[in-house]
Amino acid sequence: MRSCLERIERTTSDLIVQREEGSSLDIAIGATFATQWLIPKLKDFRSKYSKININLTVKSDPFVLNNSQFDAVIYYGDDVWRDTAGELLLREGKVVPICSRELINDIPDVSAEIIAQFPLLHLSSREDAWKQWFATAGLADDLRPLRGSRFELFTMLTSAAMSGLGVALVPEIFVLTELANNQLVIPVSHHLPNDQGYYISYNDDPINKEALEVFGYWLRGRCNEAA
Structure with a gap:
């Protein structure tokens, strides 16, 4: 019941925002991927799609995406979350x-x-x-x-x-x-490989489907550049 009320409240809020500013997306995401990788790149997204606002909320534990207020979730793991439609964005690598x-x-x-x-x-x-x-x-x-x-x-x-x-x-x-920037150095070249990575799963019933598709397209492009 609470999740339904939250979704209704967010739908009403988003309709107001869309009339005045454009679309809004709510993305759940891990703290490190948000601060160290995604946020520094959002200026590029804003320059291309200025009418889409990206709202980020830190969530580290799995949850039922389709019963939440989030349009998508970005998370670390070895596969797409069960019972969700999603894809691999970027392997963690070295x-x-x-x-x-x-x-x-x-x-x-x-x-x-x-x-x-x-x-x-x-x-x-x-x-x-x-x-x-x-x-x-x-x-x-x-x-x-x-x-x-x-x-x-x-x-x-x-x-x-x-x-x-x-x-x-x-x-x-x-x-x-x-x-x-020489704030850090790698003192030894030896490293650990890691095939796990960062995935995105999409809400089956997003409030702003077109905006979510645009964000997904942009995000895949940036991840391909980094791979």
């Missing part, structure tokens, strides 16, 4: 070690063994990432990856690494700007 340049300034040749001596920063939901990284680098028996500070979001990891708190493992697609 997960790389990152740190501030100052952290390794006086070290001429950084290796995996040297990385093991630094404070290691962990993502709470991927606590085995460093263990896997060291194992594939030939240091399977090193226990240091089990120690270190833990953070809930990749954005927190990135900020901690930029502040010189240690070395973090982060998908390269989320730190391209920081790497280009």
Whole structure:
């Protein structure tokens, strides 16, 4: 009942917005993909489709999309959500070690063994990432990856690494700007591959179907450029 009332309320609100400004889309999305990837690109969307407003709400747990107020949801995983129509947008790809340049300034040749001596920063939901990284680098028996500070979001990891708190493992697609600006460096080329990625699922009965199709078309184009 509550979801029905929310949808009715949003429909009324959107009709008012459409009369005065244009269409509006409500997108549920993970925090990191929103802040580190999508939002920096929305200026391009606005320049092309100025009459479509994109509203983003952070949601990290699965929910019943067709009974919600959202037109679509963008999420991390290994497949499209069950009972939804969707598609893969972008594979996560390389997960790389990152740190501030100052952290390794006086070290001429950084290796995996040297990385093991630094404070290691962990993502709470991927606590085995460093263990896997060291194992594939030939240091399977090193226990240091089990120690270190833990953070809930990749954005927190990135900020901690930029502040010189240690070395973090982060998908390269989320730190391209920081790497280009020399705010971060990749001290060792060894990385973890990841075939999982970011998907989008569409509400079967969106309030603004045409606007959603336009957004999906634009989003696929930007993801293809990044692939």
